[in-house]
Amino acid sequence: MSRIESILWDDWHVVAEIARLRRQGRMTTTLLGESLRLRRDANDGRIEVDRKRAAADGSVYQPVGAVELRYGFVWVCLGTPVRPIVDFAECAEPKRLTASAGSVRVAVSGLRAVENFLDLSHLAFVHAGYLGEQPHTEIHPYTVEPLAHGGIIATGCRVYQPKASPVAAAGFDVDYIYSVLRPYIVVLYKANPIEPRRKDMIALFVQPVSEETCVAHILTCYLPHDADPHAIRRFQQFIFGQDRPILENQLPKRLPLSPRAEFSVRADKSSAAYRRYLAAAGVRYGAIAEA
Numbered sequence: 001m002s003r004i005e006s007i008l009w010d011d012w013h014v015v016a017e018i019a020r021l022r023r024q025g026r027m028t029t030t031l032l033g034e035s036l037r038l039r040r041d042a043n044d045g046r047i048e049v050d051r052k053r054a055a056a057d058g059s060v061y062q063p064v065g066a067v068e069l070r071y072g073f074v075w076v077c078l079g080t081p082v083r084p085i086v087d088f089a090e091c092a093e094p095k096r097l098t099a100s101a102g103s104v105r106v107a108v109s110g111l112r113a114v115e116n117f118l119d120l121s122h123l124a125f126v127h128a129g130y131l132g133e134q135p136h137t138e139i140h141p142y143t144v145e146p147l148a149h150g151g152i153i154a155t156g157c158r159v160y161q162p163k164a165s166p167v168a169a170a171g172f173d174v175d176y177i178y179s180v181l182r183p184y185i186v187v188l189y190k191a192n193p194i195e196p197r198r199k200d201m202i203a204l205f206v207q208p209v210s211e212e213t214c215v216a217h218i219l220t221c222y223l224p225h226d227a228d229p230h231a232i233r234r235f236q237q238f239i240f241g242q243d244r245p246i247l248e249n250q251l252p253k254r255l256p257l258s259p260r261a262e263f264s265v266r267a268d269k270s271s272a273a274y275r276r277y278l279a280a281a282g283v284r285y286g287a288i289a290e291a
C-alpha cells in the first residue's frame with residue numbers, strides 16, 4: 001500500500017515529452033516522490049519506465065504499474081489505474097494542430113500551478129499586453145459547477161485580450177471555458193481569433209514531483225488557421241515564463257484548502273471551487289488540509 005492517496009497514486013500522470021525521450025534515449029524524473037528511470041529501447045523503440053525501490057542489498061529498478069503514450073507525452077500510473085487517461089475529442093480531429101508546447105519545472109505545489117491556470121484575475125497584470133490589459137481588469141460573472149465524475153467546470157468566462165494567441169491580429173473579448181478534470185489536470189477552451197465560434201484547447205498536465213515542486217506539461221490543440229506549431233510552442237513557453245516567478249513566490253508552497261485561507265486577496269470563484277473539490281476528494285499531496 002502506498003502512503004499517497006489513491007486518487008493520485010492510482011491515476012495517470014504525465015512524466016515526459018515523448019519527442020524529448022526519443023531524442024535523449026533515457027531520462028530520469030520524479031513522480032509523487034518516486035524516482036523514475038525512462039528508457040527508449042534501442043532495438044524496438046519501445047518506452048520503458050522503471051521505479052527505484054529500496055532493497056536490503058541496495059536499490060533496484062522495477063517496472064511501474066502502467067505506461068501509456070498519448071498526446072505526445074509519456075503517461076505513468078504508479079499503482080493500479082482506476083480510470084482511463086483523460087480523453088480529448090478535439091485531439092482526434094484531423095485538421096487540428098495537436099502538439100506538446102513543452103514542460104516547465106516550477107518550485108511550487110502542482111496544485112498552485114493548476115489554480116493559477118484557472119485564475120482570470122491575474123491575466124491583465126501578469127500577462128499584460130497578451131492575455132489581458134489594464135484597465136480591463138474587472139472579472140465578469142461566470143458559472144462554476146461540479147462535474148459528474150469529479151472536477152469542476154467554469155463556463156461563460158469572458159476576458160478582453162490584446163493578443164489571445166499567436167494568430168491573433170487584434171484584441172477581442174475572448175470566451176473561455178475552464179475545466180479541472182483531475183486534481184493535477186486542467187484544460188481551457190478559448191475562442192479562436194479567426195473563427196470565434198470554435199475554440200482552441202490548451203491543457204496543463206501537472207506532474208507532482210514532490211509536494212512543493214512540479215513540472216507543468218503543456219498540450220495545445222489549435223484550429224489550423226495560419227498557426228505555426230513552433231510559434232504556438234514559443235507563445236506558450238513565453239506565457240508560462242511569466243507565471244513561473246509569480247508561482248515560485250507564493251507562500252506557503254503547498255495549497256491551503258481551508259476556505260478561510262488567502263481569500264481576502266484571491267477572491268476567485270473558480271479557485272474556491274477548485275479547493276472545495278480537492279478537499280472533498282481527499283487530496284492531501286501538495287495541499288495543506290483544513291484544520
Ligand SMILES: [Fe+2]
Nearest residue numbers: 116126127243
Ligand atoms: Fe498565467
